[in-house]
Amino acid sequence: xxxxxxxxxxxxxxxxxxxxxxxxxxxxxxxxxxxxxxxxxxxxxxxxxxxxxxxxxxxxxxxxxxxxxxxxxxxxxxxxxxxxxxxxxxxxxxxxxxxxxxxxxxxxxxxxxxxxxxxxxxxxxxxxxxxxxxxxxxxxxxxxxxxxxxxxxxxxxxxxxxxxxxxxxxxxxxxxxxxxxxxxxxxxxxxxxxxxxxxxxxxxxxxxxxxxxxxxxxxxxxxxxxxxxxxxxxxx
Numbered sequence: 001x002x003x004x005x006x007x008x009x010x011x012x013x014x015x016x017x018x019x020x021x022x023x024x025x026x027x028x029x030x031x032x033x034x035x036x037x038x039x040x041x042x043x044x045x046x047x048x049x050x051x052x053x054x055x056x057x058x059x060x061x062x063x064x065x066x067x068x069x070x071x072x073x074x075x076x077x078x079x080x081x082x083x084x085x086x087x088x089x090x091x092x093x094x095x096x097x098x099x100x101x102x103x104x105x106x107x108x109x110x111x112x113x114x115x116x117x118x119x120x121x122x123x124x125x126x127x128x129x130x131x132x133x134x135x136x137x138x139x140x141x142x143x144x145x146x147x148x149x150x151x152x153x154x155x156x157x158x159x160x161x162x163x164x165x166x167x168x169x170x171x172x173x174x175x176x177x178x179x180x181x182x183x184x185x186x187x188x189x190x191x192x193x194x195x196x197x198x199x200x201x202x203x204x205x206x207x208x209x210x211x212x213x214x215x216x217x218x219x220x221x222x223x224x225x226x227x228x229x230x231x232x233x234x235x236x
Contacts, residue, residue: 019197022216022230023048029236030069033077037157037168042079050202056212058204060085064214066200070234074187076106076198080167086206091132093141097210100203101130105222105229107197108173108188117226124197124226127171129156151182192236197229
């Protein structure tokens, strides 16, 4: 009976839902990166194409790519570049498809039990970053939290040159986040070979309205299911 119980438990563990491995599989460690929209301080930048359609038909987005790096303070650095043939900007987050913007989905310890993080902010985060109409000011939003929590160190810089966007982003890898308290929030430990969750969606809005979203993969419902955030390994 004990052997049967143990075997059944192992089967359940083996059948547990895990996110698929995303690209890049290994994220290199960062040097000193300043969030200013210039990528000259990125060492060994390794670009990965964002050529999957997550939903809709994002026809205005082309040449999309991203790069990831990390540091031992538990910060994830994200560079995103793409061309947009039909640009729609807002002075802040309006709704999920009313403006061109970038969504970032991130988890710290992917071995923890995933929660419905858009409601609890417990095991993962959903960020939205965008550029204002003046093409200089940037804005950021954290899931359903309003205003943005001052103790969350996420930062963004955006450059728009012609039709080309360059985003430079820093987000913390939280194991636990409390929107009301820095002391009740916990940033993950980060070291080589650790697994984290990181994913992206580029939102394409044009003159005719919402077009769709580009991503690295087609895992749906990233906003509500932490298992649908692609996994990556922290490398050297």
